Amino acid sequence: MHIQLVIAEKLFVAMALAKVLGARSRRDGYLEGGGFLVSWCVGHLVELAPPDAYDPRYSKWAYDDLPIVPHPWQYQVLPDTRKQFGTLAALMKDSQVDTVVCATDAGREGELIFRLTYELCGCTKPVKRLWISSMEESAIRKGFDNLAGGEQYDNLYAAALCRAKADWLIGINGTRLFTTLYKGKTLNVGRVQTPTLALLVEREAAIASFKKEKFYTVELNLRDFRAAGERIKSKTDAEKLRKACLGKSAVVRAVEQKDRTERPPKLYDLTTLQREANRLFDYTAQQTLDYLQSLYEKRLATYPRTDSRYLTEDMAEGLPGRCRTVAAALSFMEGQPLPVNAAQVVDSSKVTDHHAVIPTAEIAGADLAALPTGERNILYLIAVRLLCAVGEPHTYLETAVTLDCGGVPFTAKGRIVTAEGWKGTERAFLSTLKQKLQPETVPALPALAEGQRLEGGDAALKIGTTSPPPHFNEDTLLSAMEHASAEDFAALEAVERKGLGTPATRAGVIEKLVRSGFVERKGKQLIPTEKGMALVWAMPDQLKSAKMTAEWEEQLGAVERGELSPEDFMAGITAMLTDLVKSYQNVAVTSAVLSRSGRTVVGKCPRCGKSVVEGQKSFFCEGYYDKPPCGFALWKNDRFFTSKRKELTKKIAASLLKHGRVAVTGLFSEKKGVFYDATVILDDGGGEFVRFKLEFDNKKGGK
Numbered sequence: 001m002h003i004q005l006v007i008a009e010k011l012f013v014a015m016a017l018a019k020v021l022g023a024r025s026r027r028d029g030y031l032e033g034g035g036f037l038v039s040w041c042v043g044h045l046v047e048l049a050p051p052d053a054y055d056p057r058y059s060k061w062a063y064d065d066l067p068i069v070p071h072p073w074q075y076q077v078l079p080d081t082r083k084q085f086g087t088l089a090a091l092m093k094d095s096q097v098d099t100v101v102c103a104t105d106a107g108r109e110g111e112l113i114f115r116l117t118y119e120l121c122g123c124t125k126p127v128k129r130l131w132i133s134s135m136e137e138s139a140i141r142k143g144f145d146n147l148a149g150g151e152q153y154d155n156l157y158a159a160a161l162c163r164a165k166a167d168w169l170i171g172i173n174g175t176r177l178f179t180t181l182y183k184g185k186t187l188n189v190g191r192v193q194t195p196t197l198a199l200l201v202e203r204e205a206a207i208a209s210f211k212k213e214k215f216y217t218v219e220l221n222l223r224d225f226r227a228a229g230e231r232i233k234s235k236t237d238a239e240k241l242r243k244a245c246l247g248k249s250a251v252v253r254a255v256e257q258k259d260r261t262e263r264p265p266k267l268y269d270l271t272t273l274q275r276e277a278n279r280l281f282d283y284t285a286q287q288t289l290d291y292l293q294s295l296y297e298k299r300l301a302t303y304p305r306t307d308s309r310y311l312t313e314d315m316a317e318g319l320p321g322r323c324r325t326v327a328a329a330l331s332f333m334e335g336q337p338l339p340v341n342a343a344q345v346v347d348s349s350k351v352t353d354h355h356a357v358i359p360t361a362e363i364a365g366a367d368l369a370a371l372p373t374g375e376r377n378i379l380y381l382i383a384v385r386l387l388c389a390v391g392e393p394h395t396y397l398e399t400a401v402t403l404d405c406g407g408v409p410f411t412a413k414g415r416i417v418t419a420e421g422w423k424g425t426e427r428a429f430l431s432t433l434k435q436k437l438q439p440e441t442v443p444a445l446p447a448l449a450e451g452q453r454l455e456g457g458d459a460a461l462k463i464g465t466t467s468p469p470p471h472f473n474e475d476t477l478l479s480a481m482e483h484a485s486a487e488d489f490a491a492l493e494a495v496e497r498k499g500l501g502t503p504a505t506r507a508g509v510i511e512k513l514v515r516s517g518f519v520e521r522k523g524k525q526l527i528p529t530e531k532g533m534a535l536v537w538a539m540p541d542q543l544k545s546a547k548m549t550a551e552w553e554e555q556l557g558a559v560e561r562g563e564l565s566p567e568d569f570m571a572g573i574t575a576m577l578t579d580l581v582k583s584y585q586n587v588a589v590t591s592a593v594l595s596r597s598g599r600t601v602v603g604k605c606p607r608c609g610k611s612v613v614e615g616q617k618s619f620f621c622e623g624y625y626d627k628p629p630c631g632f633a634l635w636k637n638d639r640f641f642t643s644k645r646k647e648l649t650k651k652i653a654a655s656l657l658k659h660g661r662v663a664v665t666g667l668f669s670e671k672k673g674v675f676y677d678a679t680v681i682l683d684d685g686g687g688e689f690v691r692f693k694l695e696f697d698n699k700k701g702g703k
Contacts (some may be wrong), residue, residue, distance in 0.1 A: 002653045005097045006038045007088065009104040009113055012297055013135070014040040028415070029087030037091055041104065045081045045088070046116040048168050049074040063584075066199070066576040067173045072164065075120055085117065092123040103130040104149060107353035109504075110158035115157045129153050133351045134312045135302065142314065158566045159559040166552065167191055168571045173577050174543060179536070183622065185537055185615075186517050189543060192501040193509050194536075195367050197518055198544035199480050199500075200528045201536040205473055210468035218242045220250060220403070220410055221458040223447045227403050227410035231464075238461055244406035245459040252452040253409070254402040260415075262394040264422040265666055266309040267345055267356035268385050270503035271478050273378070278474040281377055281435065282524060285474050285507035291378040292357065299362045300379055305504035306354035310347040315355070319346070322361060323390060325510060326383045328364045332428045333387070340390045359383045382427040391422030399445045403454070414445030471525040472512065481506050484546035540580065575625045602650055603657025606684055607632045612657055619653040631688065640692045644668050656682045 006021070008014035014031065018024065022034030030039035051058035051068050053076065058068060074640035077085045091097060101125065104110035113290045118127070127150030132143040167190070174189030215231040222288070227250070232238040268276070270289065277288040295301035311319070320340045327333040345356070353644035359382055368376055396417045403410040420427075472480065481500040501509050510526070513519040518532030536544055555572070558564035605621040608630045612621050617637070623630035635654050639646045645668040665677045680694040 002098045003094070003096045004034055004036050004099045004101055004128075004306065005091050005094070006101040006103050007114060007117070008038065008040045009110055009676060010043065011040050012299075013103070014038050016135050017130075017140060020137050021144070029084055037094075037097065039088055039091055039555055041088070041113050041117055042081050042084050044078065044113055044116075045076055045085045046075050046113075046120050048164060051172060060174045061179070062182050063581075066177055066180075066581045067574070068176075069168070069169065069574050069577070071159070071272075075116060077120065080469075082208045085121075086115060089121040089303045091126065092118070092121050097125065099126050099128055100149065101128045101130055102153075105353055105477075106131045106133055108121070108148060108163065109155060110353070111157045112164060113151055114158035116491040132317055133308075133348075133353065133355050136315055136318070139312065139314045155560050159556045162559055162566050162569045163552070164555055165570060169573055169577055170543075173581065177581060177584065181587075183530045184449045185517070188512065188518075189539070191549060192505065192510060192546050194539060195482055195484065195546045195549070196477075196509055197513055197528065198536045198539070199477065199512075200472055200519060200526060201439050201533045203469055204528055204533065207468045207471065212468070213466045215464050216468065217462045217464065218408075219244060219462050220245060220405060220408075222250065222373070222454050223414055225400070225414065225443070225455060228462075229408055229410050235461075235463075236432055241406055241408060243407075246289055247456040247459075248405055250403040250405040250410065250593070252401060252448050252450055252453045252454070253404050254400075255448050255450055256400045258397050258398050258400075259418070260398045262421075263591075264341075264344055264389050264391050264393065264424070265385065267311070267389050268382055269309050269356060270305055271482050271557070272309070272359060272507065273385075274507065275379065275475040275478050276381060277378060278478075278524070280381070281374075283374065283377075283474075283512070286511050287374065287476055288378060289507045291372075291374040292382075294372075294375055298349060298366075299439075300359055300366055301382060302356075302358055302360060303354045304357060305502075306352075306357060307503045307562070308351045308354060308355045309343050310350040311355045311358070312347060312348045312351050316342045316346045319390070324357070325361050326359050326386055329359075329366070329368065330380070330429075330502055332385060332432050333425070336425055337392075338387070339392050341392070341416065342390060345386075345389050357382050369388060380429065388422040389424050391425060392419065394421035394512050395419040395425040399447055399448075401445060413442060414444050414447060415442040416444045464670045471527060473524045473526060477510065477526055480507055481509075484549075494649045500549060542576070542580070589665060600650070602654045604629060605632050606657065606660075606682070607686065612653075614653075615649055619648075619650070619657075632690065634690055638690075638692075643670055652680070656680070667694075 006014075006017060006023075008017055018031040018033075018036070018038040021036045021038065023031040023036045023038045024034075025032045030037050032038075044392060049070075053074050054068070058065060092100060099234050100118065102111070102114040102118075104114040117305075128147040129152065130143045132139050147300050170191045171189065171194055174194070175187060176187060179189040181186075182601045213233075214235075215233060216235050217231055218229045218238060218241050228243065232241070239534075266272075271290070273292065274283075274285040274288045277283040278285070283291070288306060292301060292304040294305050319342045323338060323340045327336070327338050359379060363379070363383065368379065371379065394416050394417075398421075399414045399416075401412045401414075403412070470476070473667045484500045485515055500506070512517075513522060514526075516536060517529060519526055519528050539629070542548055546555075555564055555569050559566055559569055603612045603618050604610070604613055605612050605623065608621060608623050610621050610623045610630065612632070612634075618633045618635045621630045622634040624633060634648060634656070636648050646664060646666070652662050652664065658680045661679050663677070663679050666675050667678055668675050679697070681693045683691040683693045683694055685691060
């Protein structure tokens with residue numbers, strides 16, 4: 001009997017595939033039936049090995065060991081996924097299995113997850129590739145009817161492996177380089193993280209250097225509307241104009257009317273959903289991803305980590321029914337029109353790994369009120385966006401009027417809605433929110449004609465100030481990451497990703513910057529810390545510019561097309577790193593901010609005079625790893641203290657460093673089995689370990 005082994009990326013995808021294939025019998029780590037075994041990878045089962053897997057000396061960070069460039073590369077199975085890896089290895093070796101179907105996500109990362117697992121399992125059986133962007137049953141069946149040979153995706157795998165290795169090289173070497181140079185806390189460097197931090201720092205610099213300027217405008221308060229003049233720098237001139245217009249008639253010089261159309265919005269990809277959720281609900285990018293992931297696991301939403309805003313052709317036929325199902329689940333849609341213009345959201349050529357995020361048909365039977373608030377809000381967002389995206393255009397008549405008063409032009413705009421269109425659905429949803437948000441409305445102007453004279457009205461002086469660039473929040477930073485170095489990407493053809501990071505990784509990058517102490521949240525704002533700003537100023541341009549990502553994508557695209565060998569790509573990365581490390585040789589770097597360890601200082605080192613700080617296992621000199629090393633450390637588990645049943649506390653260490661001695665009570669004598677008091681003397685001879693000795697008060701004696 002011949003069986004095909006189908007390997008998906010996650011359990012929920014595997015279950016969806018198994019349902020279509022008829023593999024309904026649940027086993028430990030896989031499903032079986034219909035001539036198929038269906039299993040899954042639990043995301044990344046295999047990863048690139050850490051530096052100390054190549055040489056134990058890499059467990060300590062030293063400038064002289066850089067750059068670390070593995071050859072050959074090693075891989076490891078993650079501890080928490082070892083069981084599932086073992087399951088896949090056993091299934092691949094099963095004599096009944098003659099073909100392995102790669103059914104991981106259709107893209108670089110999915111290909112990498114499967115190939116690393118396949119190769120580390122030592123499997124040599126033929127591979128077929130399932131390449132679908134939709135989890136609809138019809139798309140799954142069509143995909144299995146048209147399986148491709150696995151060798152057709154060899155270049156895709158090569159590009160994915162190149163990107164993973166390059167990210168490893170930049171992260172490991174960049175982080176170790178700047179951490180050892182500044183001898184402080186870990187300074188995380190990354191191809192995406194560092195340029196993202198640079199965006200924040202550059203914005204703060206622009207805000208700090210901005211100089212506010214006052215300006216003045218004169219506003220005519222006519223009978224039925226208001227008209228504003230141009231900005232005036234001089235208050236004296238503005239006041240002069242106000243007086244000239246006060247009570248005077250205004251003459252209509254021009255009336256221009258235009259029909260305007262606002263097309264329905266596109267569907268959500270992950271990044272635009274995260275931005276909208278931040279704007280409406282103050283959710284962080286990570287919170288939105290977590291809520292959407294939960295909805296996906298509950299089968300209420302489609303795959304979350306997508307960068308596409310369209311659906312595939314195979315979904316068009318069922319779209320009207322899907323929209324009716326979604327609308328029926330939303331109480332605020334009662335009485336709203338429900339047009340479904342499928343062509344506005346269907347375009348397979350614009351779908352990469354996955355189609356846009358939309359609700360599933362399971363929303364019909366779900367108890368939405370029972371969902372956690374965050375999940376319910378996100379589900380409503382994607383549901384409303386689907387109904388808006390297939391809706392009719394919003395149209396209005398815009399009137400622009402130019403008036404003359406006091407010899408100066410004044411302008412006013414008005415709007416008359418001619419067709420509510422998709423905005424009716426949006427308004428119905430926004431009216432349900434606590435803050436009762438509504439799209440900005442512009443009042444209509446009265447009927448006006450050229451040459452018409454309007455009776456004189458009031459003229460008011462308005463004072464304003466120019467505004468600095470706003471601080472970034474999650475919404476605007478996600479947008480900046482998505483469009484970073486746009487001019488560099490614009491010159492490239494067919495790049496898989498644009499901007500910094502991917503929809504799946506951007507939230508994690510922001511969270512890591514916060515955890516690392518480079519960025520802090522102040523309300524909705526994201527503000528770089530003093531340490532974050534110092535790190536960016538210390539970085540060379542090549543590490544903090546999004547341009548490097550653009551250049552990488554161009555080269556990775558060439559690897560995918562077979563136009564550039566993986567070896568040549570990696571050689572370029574290695575050469576860049578080697579030059580970077582050499583450029584800091586014998587360079588003295590200074591930054592009080594970056595050099596701060598962030599640890600508690602307990603005293604001065606008796607050997608070199610630097611600060612002694614508290615670590616997890618010792619109180620050690622900040623020059624412990626210098627070249628040459630100071631080597632001074634008071635170990636918390638020093639036998640001198642543990643044998644006497646005492647702990648080398650911070651208080652004891654501080655006294656030893658300040659006075660060279662400390663009185664200690666309740667020391668235990670192992671020889672006599674009694675407790676006694678004594679003075680501990682710091683007896684440092686400069687060796688590998690610090691020594692101590694005891695001094696007794698002869699008057700009191702021991703006890």
